Amino acid sequence: GESVGLHLPTLSVQEGDNSIINCAYSNSASDYFIWYKQESGKGPQFIIDIRSNMDKRQGQRVTVLLNKTVKHLSLQIAATQPGDSAVYFCAEMTGSNYKLTFGKGTLLTVNP
Amino acid sequence: EAQVTQNPRYLITVTGKKLTVTCSQNMNHEYMSWYRQDPGLGLRQIYYSMNVEVTDKGDVPEGYKVSRKEKRNFPLILESPSPNQTSLYFCASRVTGGAYEQYFGPGTRLTVT
Numbered sequence: 001g002e003s004v005g006l007h008l009p010t011l012s013v014q015e016g017d018n019s020i021i022n023c024a025y026s027n028s029a030s031d032y033f034i035w036y037k038q039e040s041g042k043g044p045q046f047i048i049d050i051r052s053n054m055d056k057r058q059g060q061r062v063t064v065l066l067n068k069t070v071k072h073l074s075l076q077i078a079a080t081q082p083g084d085s086a087v088y089f090c091a092e093m094t095g096s097n098y099k100l101t102f103g104k105g106t107l108l109t110v111n112p
Numbered sequence: 113e114a115q116v117t118q119n120p121r122y123l124i125t126v127t128g129k130k131l132t133v134t135c136s137q138n139m140n141h142e143y144m145s146w147y148r149q150d151p152g153l154g155l156r157q158i159y160y161s162m163n164v165e166v167t168d169k170g171d172v173p174e175g176y177k178v179s180r181k182e183k184r185n186f187p188l189i190l191e192s193p194s195p196n197q198t199s200l201y202f203c204a205s206r207v208t209g210g211a212y213e214q215y216f217g218p219g220t221r222l223t224v225t
Contacts, residue, residue, distance in 0.1 A: 044216045049213055
């Protein structure tokens, strides 16, 4: 079946650097994408979302890029901080039942 | 505070002993859903509900039941738990219509021995 996946299972960066987390999706009918952050012992927390009619969206220190041609999604975190250390999931929504299909996750570690 | 709550947060039980994990949201969301999270498999949807008395299967519904008698509550029922249902469970809710985020609860860690 179709699934959302991630290129890198782990990413280690230095504090202050920019981080880029990638995600490949295979369902061309997906029309909404979300990035979630999950800290240890907590539920997924919304970071930023993007609709399929957009290719870029910016939030506070985060930017999501969507490339529908190659079915690729990325999350950029500027000036990464130790508090950004977590697992990051991309998720896609397809259809009218609001079902989210999640990628496996990328563990981001920020070194002080 | 807008939130999704789950109880219990941790549960250890034995095979075959019926249990219920409760989920409640205070945001008046129509849509609610249950996921399980397993290492290497990510988050997978168990059941979802589009509104009161409307429920449907997700990707991994076997061994689970749900009910939606009230808008705010969406309990997950394991009639006869088995060890392969040992997992981390999350409840989520959102508004219907359009592209909006799902809000997740804090999770319930279930161990079935």
